Amino acid sequence: RVQTGRTNLSVTGAVEEDGFFYAPDPSSQLACAIAGNIAMNSGGAHCLKYGVTTNNLMGVTMVLMTGEIVEIGGAHLDAGNLDLLGLICGSEGQLGVVTEATLRILHKPEGARPVLVGFDDNEVAGACVSDIIKAGVLPVAIEFMDALCIKTCEEFAQAGYPDCQALLIIEVEGSEAEIDDQLARIVKIANQHNPVEVRESKSAEESAAIWLGRKSAFGAMGQISDYMCLDGTIPVSELPMVLRRIGELSDQFGLPVGNVFHAGDGNMHPLILFDANKPGDLELCEEMGAEILKLCVDAGGCLTGEHGVGIEKRDLMTYQYAPADLEAQLAVKDVFDPHWLLNAAKVFPLAVSHDRRAEQIAAE
Template structure:
């Protein structure tokens, strides 16, 4: 992955820059010892690493603004960081950048059950937001699989989804307002509990902007009452295409399950060997979960089974109680662990139209055969968000390189059939140079004009999202 050459002028000014940052922050909030900054040299995309100039850990919006003002005056790039769980390298530092971590900003600022919102500092972890309102029967819907660790700041930056997003949407559908510190230190309030849907809707463009426009320090989030119950049904098929058609038929019928998970044969076999969940041996397995009152659950499961029977399934296994539900989920939930046991893998993240599920799985296998690699699939089928896992040997000389090349081919296939490069992980550095496959030059130009408007010097989160070649002129001029 090509990265821009760090500015020698900034590297040479490290000491005075660190000193200025120390002057505006409490003691201990600036880390510049290389032994300590190493902890920030990568995020969960560990294949790429670079220690930053220094790291700052402010405790308030005012402190973040003070840091931004210093960096703006010194023309130092800033890499915002939540919990560092990005799978796309969203918070990968450059050597000349200040990493601005919000991990110390975890306060709950306001809770209103009546108006169904919670306002938090964005260093707070995703799961702890739900836990804050759990006793009152509420929850925060987006639930990425990293929810124990990941921060709301990163969820907003990447517009994170999760297992429940088919029904509840992704972060942008559950974000009501944000406090954003711009690169020059200006603090902007966007949206609020009532949405404030007037003028230009900046909230939606900040959500998912991967730290390109500003640092989100506080967020107002929608909380929802927990449904009375939930129950899964497992449906086995002898062909991927039939399973894909069944998913499309469920969606077309207007049913909104909480989740429709799809596992293909390589994944089923790995999970079964690992977790022994009692899955049937078959080509494709769907796990469809519905939520609601007992009457709603029974009604929805009946309708889903009726639809599935039309596709000649090998088996329909409805959970009769909590223990059976847990067994159905056991294999799926251990999928990533099971894969890890089989060897190294990279996890992709693309979306396709639901109608293309079957054909794309077939073409993916042909592509993988061409590279002599194996691909296992476990993904959120209801919204067409695929997570192909490419298995490779990290000890072979060109193992990672071949896997990455296959990954790029698969993502291009997603775009070709009308889908896109990322469903919920974001672009980061990982898919940056594939953006030209998704967008025409004038479409990227329109996006970069908005970047210009918020960050004219292109100091925020450098070398992410926009292909280096496409953005070279702007970065050089800044």
């Protein structure tokens, strides 16, 4: 049980001596708070196996707009009463203020080992991810980096990444025998895609450097250019097509894109590079970002993976949702926050939230 101002990383810090850990591991975990994780339903590199925040949250204490304090969920999964926990997790701070949470902590695995698989083509790497998932192997993480991100992260972390066009970091865990068995199956699938390099980590230090490079990607990319980080999700089988289309959009808009993302669950993070000092570049970047997010929806995915809708994507909500779907979401907010005061400008198009607030006030 934690107070929600606590940072994500400190939860594992508090229990690891006893052999436990808290699974959701956003790259921002050193700084982000459990409250923010719950509001955004945050994920991370290792969520492919353990699920995101909603799968590791058992209960919350929440202060309602009336000032009342309610307990939602409980001390174990599937606690009694109406199941409102899923409604709260991912609601982007629009329904109430979450002050405490009961989190699921897990036994640390016996061991873990990442393998680096390099390819000379983005689409081929995407096809390899799709084949691993189709084969029913479940690594803890499958992370993707393209050439720009590999080079930038390597300079930052000296992780020993191969010099190639696309890199997968695939981590499996368990006993030594389980690790060997899973890696053998993964390497067999990877070899069917002509990788330029397949290299297993040989030590805990090497594994730490591999993850430092990946987890520092956003900061490292910020050292080379201004960029806008997108967050959308697609079915894994569509990875090759979506990566190809992102490349085409990059050519069309004349803005470079770096791709670094949680490939195993199709959570894309294209980083669009632009020059904040060049008039019009930010607007061009936002226009291109909107096209990429629409592409995610068209591919059968959605506008967000783990960063939420917020202000950036509120105008795209009508692209993903039919009017009746949006109306159902608005009606939920009416119940918890009738005056539309909590993060009122987020998630829904401004005109919609403005009208809603006016309607609620007029009805009183």
